[in-house]
Amino acid sequence: MSRSHNQPCPVAASLNQxxxxxxxxxxxxxxxxxxRFGDFQRNTGIAKTMLSDRLDQMVxxxxxxxxxxxxxxxxxxxxxxRKGRALVPVMAAISQWxxxxxxGEGQEPIALVxxxxxxxxxxxxxxxxxxQSFEWRDVRMVPGPGAAPALKTRFASIPPNQE
Amino acid sequence: MSRSHNQPCPVAASLNQxxxxxxxxxxxxxxxxxxRFGDFQRNTGIAKTMLSDRLDQMVxxxxxxxxxxxxxxxxxxxxxxRKGRALVPVMAAISQWxxxxxxGEGQEPIALVxxxxxxxxxxxxxxxxxxQSFEWRDVRMVPGPGAAPALKTRFASIPPNQE
Numbered sequence: 001m002s003r004s005h006n007q008p009c010p011v012a013a014s015l016n017q018x019x020x021x022x023x024x025x026x027x028x029x030x031x032x033x034x035x036r037f038g039d040f041q042r043n044t045g046i047a048k049t050m051l052s053d054r055l056d057q058m059v060x061x062x063x064x065x066x067x068x069x070x071x072x073x074x075x076x077x078x079x080x081x082r083k084g085r086a087l088v089p090v091m092a093a094i095s096q097w098x099x100x101x102x103x104g105e106g107q108e109p110i111a112l113v114x115x116x117x118x119x120x121x122x123x124x125x126x127x128x129x130x131x132q133s134f135e136w137r138d139v140r141m142v143p144g145p146g147a148a149p150a151l152k153t154r155f156a157s158i159p160p161n162q163e
Numbered sequence: 164m165s166r167s168h169n170q171p172c173p174v175a176a177s178l179n180q181x182x183x184x185x186x187x188x189x190x191x192x193x194x195x196x197x198x199r200f201g202d203f204q205r206n207t208g209i210a211k212t213m214l215s216d217r218l219d220q221m222v223x224x225x226x227x228x229x230x231x232x233x234x235x236x237x238x239x240x241x242x243x244x245r246k247g248r249a250l251v252p253v254m255a256a257i258s259q260w261x262x263x264x265x266x267g268e269g270q271e272p273i274a275l276v277x278x279x280x281x282x283x284x285x286x287x288x289x290x291x292x293x294x295q296s297f298e299w300r301d302v303r304m305v306p307g308p309g310a311a312p313a314l315k316t317r318f319a320s321i322p323p324n325q326e
Contacts, residue, residue: 008272010261011191019184028174032304083264088299089287093256098173101246108307109171115301121289124252129285136251138278141195144271
């Protein structure tokens, strides 16, 4: 995977670790309980050499931890780190988008549900620190405390996104 | 971009349209008001031929609409469709993950805030249809109404994700 985004932006920086299509499918599998090379390979259909590269990269990036389990024929288990597990909201947002726009109501191949009640989760909504939710159109991106001066200048010149 | 995921899964299907790292950066720019080839090129640093390919693909995928504005030297504007704009929650989830895990508190290059109050949005949380929120660890993936039989079988064999 080329790592070509060096912009000070959390989207760009995240895509350096997630941008490869396979990475998020491996996360999907790990969230669903896969731990072994063969599980990942079977469930994603990824070629073995590429899977091997991706797992190595994900270990280097701190998304997966490799544990040597020393069993004959199965040497390693891969487990999501906290950083990897923190991708659940990303997976959920992508799943909801895909279900809504690529499959449609009643055709969803995968549903996200509450573990105990089995009820589907609602479309994600933004909320403030007090838990008050509002609409996505009320959200905008602004420079954060770590923004480089060039980014602040650029944002100053962009009109607020109208809708 | 290769389109190699033919699994009946909203993550896999979404990654076919989003998996290329550049696609989400183009969405980021469009959300921030970019409409013209030069805007996208300048703000992402993407090579011109690749940008041209990506914009064409995103128009074919229904993420962007191309409008001929007939001005000398600037022939087209690109605007997000409803489907493209529906990626805001995906961008928000990725931004929050990147800010938290790749930059850290106080170093965030970009913040997501309420348009009017300027207050940062809280980390996304799942909620049910009544707006009651719960924890991400209480969410699991299950086969949806459009799941193929093989997927149902596979899920039946996977133990619930423990944590």
